[in-house]
Every structure is written in C-alpha cells, then in structure tokens.
Amino acid sequence: MKPLILISNDDGIDALGVHSLIDYTLQALSNECKIVAVCPDGARSGQSAAITHNAPLRLYRRPSYKGAEMWAVSGTPVDCVKLAMHTIFKEKRPDLMLSGINHGSNAATCVSYSGTMGCVLEACMLGLPAIGFSLTDYRPDADFSPAREVVDKVVKGVLAGGLPAGICLNVNIPDNCSPEGIKVTRAAKGHWTDEYREYKDPSGQPFYWLTGHFVNAELDAADTDEYWLARKYATVVPTSPDLSSPANNLEIESLLN
C-alpha cells in the first residue's frame, strides 16, 4: 500500500522549499507514495502555532506538481493541517506529515516562532508521525540540495519505524555544503537580542521593525543543534507539543504554601 503523505509549510504553496520537499520525498520513495500538499496561499513565516478563529478560511485547488495534489489555504500553517484533516483527509488519514523545507533555520529557540514547526506540532497532537525540515538559508532561491539525502534517510526511517507517541521531529540542514552526517540532539538554549530597528515616520513618530540576532547561551554544548549545524551536520531534535514540566511540580507547590 502506497503511503499517503500530507505536506505543509509556512512559506506558502509557491515556495521553492515545498517543491524541493516533494521532489526529495518522491525520490526517497521511488514515486511509491501519494502526496497531498496543503500550504498557506502566501508567506506565513513566524506564525508559530497560530490559528484563525475570527475569520473564514478558503481552500483552493492548484495545479498538480509531479503527481502531488496542491492546495492553498487562506490561513496559517496550523489552519492548513486542521482544514486538510477536516476535508481532504476526512475518510483516510495520512500515514505521514511533512513540513517545509523551510527557507531558514528553525534550530534552538526559533522553533517557538516557527510556522514550519507549528503545523508539525499540530499534526503530532492529532496522532500523525510528523517531521519538519528547515534549511539554514532564508533566501527564496536557496539551494535545497543539501537536504536531499537527509530527507531520504529521515522519511524512510520514520515510515519504516514510526515515531514514539507524542513525539515529532525538528530537522535542520546546513546550507551550501554536503552535510557531514545527521546528529540526533536537543535545541540549544538562548535568546534573541537587538531586536528592533527604529525609524521615524514623516510626522516624526517612531516605528519599529523586527531584526536582531540569536545569542547561543550554550556555545560549547556538544549535545545541541546549533553546535552541530555550525559543524555542517544536519540535526534531528525529538520534539514534544506538551510544554508541561511536572518535574518542577514539587518546587512550585512549595512556593505557593
């Protein structure tokens, strides 16, 4: 039985990244799969797990790409997964959900803001094996070929072995190289800084535009994604949509008494 695969992203249905992910998935599985891509109708980077609840959504069929069904949604990445499951996959659930390939890194804390990973977390909560792929090059015409072998290995591995319950994967791929290998690791801790450029409008009033850079608080930690990406390895981070930290319950109880 050919696996049925849902692909989404946050860069939109016209992004090179989603076409590359379809290409590499078809190659990995020797065309023995059915792919349905359901993506935003435009760029939705930085949308995290946002949902559209105060406006209607539209779902539009687009021309197929190499046999893959292509659909556009007038919403967020999570909307794409929810609406796809409600309509296209109502009768038969996908065997696998893939997201990306994102134009830009989703390593370290970037995962918090990531639409690419937002829809992966949603698919995971819905019980699907789900994987997000991101390339560390944000340009619209990025060369996605470093991802080819990584997609091959990860997609085949997950289709064959499944994923632990409640766990999805966040895969990052270094750009402009042939990756040295794949490291299973964790997200580096850190934060963003110098986050706004300041302007004055023609009437002299200030406005702000997001920019900044990531400060890695664990530069030398050899068990983190940033460490291995810097050394030209692809990284795979097992990721959970459950943010609870019950290991801290006793300490918090003592605070409140």
Added chain:
Amino acid sequence: MKPLILISNDDGIDALGVHSLIDYTLQALSNECKIVAVCPDGARSGQSAAITHNAPLRLYRRPSYKGAEMWAVSGTPVDCVKLAMHTIFKEKRPDLMLSGINHGSNAATCVSYSGTMGCVLEACMLGLPAIGFSLTDYRPDADFSPAREVVDKVVKGVLAGGLPAGICLNVNIPDNCSPEGIKVTRAAKGHWTDEYREYKDPSGQPFYWLTGHFVNAELDAADTDEYWLARKYATVVPTSPDLSSPANNLEIESLLN
C-alpha cells in the same frame, strides 16, 4: 524596592481581563509595585508565539489605569514583550511578567495556540519570571473575581521565591465559583475535533469557520489540569519553552541507522 511588573495579554489593552489582573496585582501587593501594561491594540487570541517580521510595529501610550502605565502595540502578544523590553524596559528589566487574565481556558493543548501563553514563553526565554492567568469563561464581560485569590497567592509566591530557570507558569481558574484551592499539575493530553463549520458563499463556493471541541484523552487522570478545573480548583502548570525531548534521542538514532 517596589517590584517592576510587565503585564501583557492577547485580548488587547481594552480587555476587562487585563484591567482585572492589574486590580488584583495591586491588591496583592498593597499598591507597592510599579505596573506597566503593554498589550496588543486589539484582540489577538489564538496567535500562539507568532511574531511580526514583515511589517512595522507602532507603540502607543494610552491613559494610565490606577497608576499603571498602559501601552498598545500594533502586533502580536510576543511582539508586545519583545518591543516592551527593547523600549520601555531598556534600562531596567522587570522583576516579573504577568499575562492575562485571558478570557477563556488555556488548559490542556490550548496552550499551543494561546497568545496569553505565547508571550509568557517569550518572557521566560528572556529570563523573566513569568506567569499566564486564564479564566474558563471567554465572554468579554466575564466575572473575573474567582481569580482574585489565585493571583494573590501565585504573584506573592513567585515574587518571594522566584521560579526555576527556564520554567514559567500556566495558571487556569474555574469561572463562576469560589475556587476550592490550587493544584500544581500538568496539561491534560488530547486534541480538538469537529473543527469547522462549513458554509457556501453566494456563488456556491465553500468556506470554513473554526469551531469544534476538545477531546480529553485522559479524562480520569488526577494529575491533569482539566481534571482539577472540572472539580473547581485553579490549576498551576509548570511550563517550559524548550520542546526538545532528549529522552527519545536513542530511539530516534536507531530509526536513522
């Protein structure tokens, strides 16, 4: 030294919930604090940890409320925290960040979509002790009084004792009652279902509007937030912005080899 407190939310600067949170915080601390509220300029529910990177942001001063500075931001809840830290708190960081009180529950998986918790996670990544408060009544004119004692206890406890590094709190309060107590617990696992109402536009084309209900997969689990909220307890869930699950690394490594 009076503590300096940043308050944000996702329901916007005009919401009753943020005014109630200011009221109850001032009462808890006998007015011995300085509050600065920086909130979206309108409703931003369901915005998760979304950021605005492709448009400028404006920051507007509003009239003060009971001595609290009030500011509106033309962006998401996370934008509010980032921009507040870049501007208002550039010289002196807040001692505490609070969010809410949200109009509606953020228990269980709702935390994934929650703007209330999105900005709490952001504050946590920036190293601030941070707490999100939500009431299980989504109505604009909800009665927030069940939150009064909970805010008192949690704010005093955290100001006195701090929070573990990398941990913030997700506090939910049952509506229309005097809470039986406070339980420190974890998020119930589950998912949303029946998520769209379907319509036809005047030309006969379909459109969709998000709705649905939460299916609790752990109805009888007495260590979950949904369990205790149903029994009229307020719940406190220690929450981490780090989604990595390194306990699964070995299993994932074996998949890829």
